[in-house]
Amino acid sequence: VETVATKQLTDVLYAKAEGIAKVTINRPEVRNAFRPETVEQMSTCMADARDDPDIGVVILTGTGTEAFCSGGDQSVRGPGGYVGADTIPRLNVLDLQMQMRRLPKPVIAMVAGYAVGGGHILHLVADLTIAADNAVFGQTGPKVGSFDAGYGSTAMARIIGQKKAREMWFLARLYSAQQALDMGLVNSVVPLAELENETVKWCREILRNSPTALRLLKSALNAAEDGHAGLQQLGGDATMLFYHSAEGNEGRQAYMEKRRPDFSKFKRLP
């Protein structure tokens, strides 16, 4: 079912089937570089995938085989950020990174071709990455006068280690799919022709597992790295589970019935 917002996409394709949502950056003429509108539309799709109870996993990818995403569109970069039709300079991809991080379902980056600059960070922030054998990874920021000192630096260092992260940023080199696999930057490398099938296979395996277990695992893995924001996410999940319980419901019920709650029947587990 399309929502009003997902019907109005210009820079992004959005499809849903068999419990999988697929968000595709659709600007192949610029190697799938993103402008503020692209990011806004990706965010609309991520929100839809989050809210749809039939969706259990999200694939993020780019149109074509040349590029997953080449980062921020340099032709619309101005002082203060990337400028869209509303003329406000933005770095709204940082909000998208947070949204992907907090989305309570696994996000898989399906990478063919270049994943560079801000596009590289999108695959980094995804929970898993399946790469085609033609994939190329790297941070180009220091060459074009840019950098991401948030997840793009700190999460990267957690994934590939401090020395490799500093190498990736300071030298701004490009790395092959095999090199990326060797440094733990991606989960799997497959022939380009098998990329989609392999990614869907991973999705189906994920979809067979307990959605709540996956949600809590993602929260816990984030919490160990994301400080208060990570704990808030894990804490929110605990509250959601508690609201399902008879003990949690007794408190609400008693308030509504203007009586004292009776928690005596709920045992204290060790």
Ligand code: 2NE
């Ligand atoms: C991606 C790469 C390596 C591909 O090279 P190649 O040789 O396959 O393609 P080509 O000819 O460079 O690109 C094809 C067309 O796409 C445009 C190019 O300008 C070219 O246009 P025409 O000449 O045909 O008119 N294009 C590609 N990437 C673009 C981009 N990012 N913005 C605007 N136009 C782009 C090669 O194209 C490349 O190195 N691209 C630039 C990568 C880059 O530096 N990205 C920005 C990093 S900074 C960032 O993303 C960022 C951040 O650091 C912090 C916060 C937010 C964002």
